[in-house]
Amino acid sequence: MISKPNVKPARPWFAAGPTAKRPGWSSQALPHDLLGRGIRAPEVVERFAYGLRLTKQVLQIPEDWVLAYLPGSDTGAVEAALWNMLGQRSVQVMAFENFGKQWAIDARDHLKLDKLEIIEAPWGQFPDVSKVDPSKDLVFPWNGTTSGVRTPGVDWIADDREGIVICDATSAAFAMPMDFSKLDVVTFSFQKALGGEAGIGVAALSPRAVTRLDSYEPPRAVPKVLRLRDAKGFDRSLATGTMINTFSLWTLEDWIDALEWAKGAxxxxxxxxxxxxxxxxxxxxxxxxxxxxxxxxxxxxxxxxxxxxxxxxxxxxxxxxxxxxxxxxxxxxxxxxxxxxxxxxxxxxxxxxxxxxxxxxxxxxxxxxxxxxxxxxxxxxxxxxxx
Missing domain, CATH: 3.90.1150.10 (Aspartate Aminotransferase, domain 1)
Known part of the structure; x- marks a missing residue:
């Protein structure tokens, strides 16, 4: 029998979510002054807005994009995009790992989209991109967290596409180069690449995505915690740090701590x-x-x-x-x-x-x-x- 190794990892945390905290992390380093404050207090709203600005800066998201926080981590962010945006055009969903399969189930069984095509691939493989139709909306994970498969670039996404592209990027953001010109909605969570606390997701929206929200009212009731629209279209207050519901200030401070480490690194x-x-x-x-x-x-x-x-x-x-x-x-x-x-x-x-x-x-x-x-x-x- 093989003998035990002599050296152990100093930080043996290798989970895929929540992931390891940043090197040197300490809960004592997080600011405490806003804990217990009202979620609509101006100082709190500004702190959430700062988190959005810093996220955009570190991830190098184009200037004309807007960001919004969503409850429910990346799952909530993806669901918000699906429920608010899909149905105007035919839809394709790439399903090559667990979460892509979940988005396909949502589109088929819950949104009940009648113009839906599911492009599948076995575990360990990536779907046939020749099947992607630029006239249709597309939903796909950039990186399959559960299969270890990522897209081999995105040259297969048309620059002159008519549909919007919704990309679940939760295990790719902050870790892989991403071409935002090929995407319209990019979602991720605090708990993945930067090791933040769970519970809050982010949806980054291109101008084309905002136009879809402004011009298309989905033929379904959208739960409040997933609602990206108000009576006029995209709820622009979401891009200013205003929260859909009560979010955890501790979780937000932990996210800012991770972002500031990333920027400084x-x-x-x-x-x-x-x-x-x-x-x-x-x-x-x-x-x-x-x-x-x-x-x-x-x-x-x-x-x-x-x-x-x-x-x-x-x-x-x-x-x-x-x-x-x-x-x-x-x-x-x-x-x-x-x-x-x-x-x-x-x-x-x-x-x-x-x-x-x-x-x-x-x-x-x-x-x-x-x-x-x-x-x-x-x-x-x-x-x-x-x-």
């Missing part, structure tokens, strides 16, 4: 560099390890944040689905008992395997230190299952 270019370095360090281990492989076999579509791995050792692949799930759970238990790596199992709806978050708040040294522990947990679990 070198901005978006440095965040992407850190992410790429982490993914490269994990890749070095994958390439020399015989029992594991990427779920996304094509490197061109492989995520650098939510890296999803499948176990290919025949002693594990020979197990049935429940057996493979039990094997991964045993690995998880071994790692967490040793406090060597937390939350590295695959998403509950994905094929049984491992998922390691390599975003910018993770340190490369911790990826390097954690990899031998994955080997140890695998070998230990194999010995137990073979006994």
């Amino acid at each position: 070198g901005g978006l270019a440095e965040l992407i560099r850190r992410t790429d370095a982490n993914a490269a360090a994990l890749n070095d281990w994958v390439e020399r390890t015989g029992w594991v492989e990427y779920l996304a076999e094509d490197a061109a579509i492989r995520s650098t944040t939510s890296v999803c791995l499948k176990i290919i050792d025949p002693r594990v692949t020979a197990l049935d689905d429940k057996g493979r799930q039990a094997f991964v759970k045993r690995m998880k238990s071994l790692l967490e008992t040793e406090e060597a790596a937390f939350d590295v199992e695959s998403h509950r709806n994905a094929p049984a395997g491992l998922r390691v978050w390599c975003g910018c708040t993770v340190e490369t040294d911790d990826i390097v230190a954690g990899a031998p522990w994955l080997d140890w947990a695998f070998q230990t679990a194999v010995a137990e299952f073979s006994a």
Whole structure:
């Protein structure tokens, strides 16, 4: 049996959401002066507005775009876009991982769109982009958090498109280069790439998206917490820091703390560099390890944040689905008992395997230190299952 490694990650947090806090994070560093204040107080509204301005600056969102906070993290932000904007044109939804599949279900079963096409791909693959019709609205995840698959660029999105493009970017924002000229709605949450607290999402809206909100009234009742429109069209107060309902000031201060760290660290270019370095360090281990492989076999579509791995050792692949799930759970238990790596199992709806978050708040040294522990947990679990 393989012996335990001598070195552990200093920060063994590798979950894909909420992700690791920024290096050096402390709750004591967060301002407390507005806690307990009314959500409509001018100072509070300005603090929320500052968070939007800083988000726009760090993510390098075009100047003519507007941002709004939504309850319910990225899920709420995507849902708001779907419920407020879809129905004017035919719709295509890319479904190649759990959340894309959820948006497809919403469009079909809840919004009941009659002009809907679902463009699917198996786990580990990206859909056939030749099927994308620029005359139709499009919904797609930039990066599949649960499949480890990301889009191989967005050259396949037409510049002269007639439809709007709604992009779920929650595990890509702040970690991957994004061409905003190809997108119209970009959603993400506090809890992903910058390790913020959960509960609040952001919808970034292009001028084309605002025009859709101004000109199109959806033929459905939209719940208040998802409502982007008022009687005149887009509710422009949302772009000024005004909240749809009562949001957590603590969560907002934590988000601002993460953004200020990101700006001070070198901005978006440095965040992407850190992410790429982490993914490269994990890749070095994958390439020399015989029992594991990427779920996304094509490197061109492989995520650098939510890296999803499948176990290919025949002693594990020979197990049935429940057996493979039990094997991964045993690995998880071994790692967490040793406090060597937390939350590295695959998403509950994905094929049984491992998922390691390599975003910018993770340190490369911790990826390097954690990899031998994955080997140890695998070998230990194999010995137990073979006994």
